Amino acid sequence: MTIKPTLQAGSQDGFIGREKLIAHSEEFRPRVVQVTNGVYVAIGYSASNVTLIAGRGGSIIVDTAANPVDAKAIVEAFGSHLVRPVKAIIYTHNHPDHTGGATVFAGDDSPGIYSHALLQSATPSMGRGQRDGGDAFGMHLPAEDFINAGTQLEYGRTTPHTRQGFLPPTNTFDGDEKPITIAGIALHLISTPGEADDNISVWLPEQKLLIAGDVLLKTFPNIAPLRGLPTRPVDQWITSLDKLLLLEPDFIVPGHMGVIENAAEARNALTAYRDAIKFVYEKTMEGIARGMTPEELVQQINLPEELAQHPYLQEFYGTVAWSIRGIYCQNAGWFDGNPTNIWPLPAKERAEKLVALSGGSAKMLENAEAALAGGEFQWAAEQADYLLDLEPGNRAAITVKMKALRELGERQMNATARNYYLSVANTLKARSLQDSDGLRHPA
Known part of the structure; x- marks a missing residue:
């Protein structure tokens, strides 16, 4: 275990954290990126990325933005790349920022709507009510206070997330993987739980392209969300990343922010993400076994330097400290072992x-x-x-x-x-x- 004093996110060492967060907003610059032949990604037009796959005689859409207004802007941005009919819409998971614009992409085309079976039972709630006006997404902050929302430029500040554009799945699977062919494109839908239990990653084997959903993001993962949700299943998240590493992708499209466009960077990002989550999980479990308290663990567990400096592990959205607390509570309950705290x-x-x-x-x-x-x-x-x-x-x-x-x-x-x-x-x-x-x- 690494033992040294730790400066948590938000430490009182000047405004370097704020400056890094400001620089992070560049990730959300609106643009359409051609990742490889026939695959285009709209980044920054909505809270999440939308991927267009050009097929034979039509198109496939992976994720649909946060609402119909954003979806219409993305249709316009795709321009002639979007060839109708849309043959299929694939949801990587049920979070409303990924599913709110499906009606716009579907139009009059009646596409198949694909997802994991768990999506239909998933709750799209964004967390419990928060006291004293606390808002982790900053939806009502004045413009002079707001920078970004960690994985997106803004969350519902301009156009609210709605369920008005959601279309229910018509084709689901409940196993680990489902190979399908749509519009002449071979796809593998792979169950990869992590940030969402129903998360799937979409693998295009011929192009060696991975559309990961939210199992990989350019920020330390939000394992234990501040806004009040259950701690994410860390062991499953690690397994999901192991599964994706075996694919050896040349390209990765994450659910938010920019794409990865070469095999070396793809392997490096997936490996670092897996290693960081595994490190925090294992060190927390070791500490629990030794009778350490959450406070002690937060002060003593730090990522190794090469992971702490990795661009995919900066604490813009989740943090190591919150992850430790969440893993502790998930595995050891609320009691920290100090009898003074039984009836405080x-x-x-x-x-x-x-x-x-x-x-x-x-x-x-x-x-x-x-x-x-x-x-x-x-x-x-x-x-x-x-x-x-x-x-x-x-x-x-x-x-x-x-x-x-x-x-x-x-x-x-x-x-x-x-x-x-x-x-x-x-x-x-x-x-x-x-x-x-x-x-x-x-x-």
Whole structure:
């Protein structure tokens, strides 16, 4: 196990994380890329990529964008490359950013709609409701606060994701693989669970081209999403990547961001992705077996340098720390092994005691403001929370928390964390303004 202090995503070491996230937006520049003969990918026109495969007497579409508005823009961008009729639409998985524009591509062509059988039982929910106005996708952040959403330039900010353009599958399979031929094109639909249980990868053996879905993205995988979803099945994700490595693709089209256009880069990206997920999983399981707590594991598990620096493993969407926490809870449950935490004090009672120890509310507020001024933004936010546990309407504490969250958010490399910090900060600011106008009263 690698043991050293770790700076997590969003550490207080200046604004380098934000600058990296800004640079990452180049991945979402709208363009149509010809990957190889007869295969075109529309990148950046919607939340996810759409692939066009030119077949004999018609076309095949893999994934359909987030909504009909985006899908119409992609049809226009494809131009003469899109030859009707569309013979088939293939969903790599059920996430709404991949399935929302099918009606536009189908038109009057009545294509077969292909997916894994699990897609029909998959829930397209994007996570639980989030408290205090937190929004991991930043859908309602003002333009000056928003950079991107990690795997896409924006998620529902301009045109909402809808199910209006979804078409239900007409052809499904429930095994590991299904070979088919459509419009003279040989395809293999391969079950590759990872980010989604129903994810399939589409393999074109003659072209040695892999359309991976969301099992490979140019960001550290979102194994344990901040927005509130079950931890993804890490062991299955590793198996999926092993399966894809055996194909030895020359080209890879991921579900988001740019394509890979040579065999060496394809093998390198798949191998690094597999190795990073496996490393975090195995080190976390080793730590669990040794009785270590999630906090200890988060501080002590770091990717080896060659993986930490890999372009496909930068923490724009998922993070190592969140993955560790998710894997721990998934395999060892909520209890960290410390008996003090079997029946912890209620938050309000703990806050009362800590505030008293600090010398009272005024003194803790003074300490929180000093922490904020000294760049200890996390500690400032935590002290503000203790005060708010006792006085939810304490405007001075709300101000400290709001400013601390904004400082933390502005230092983020991880898009979902940035968006969550800043959306809560803006909610607190709005609440404070309402209180000052007498429109709200503290509980």
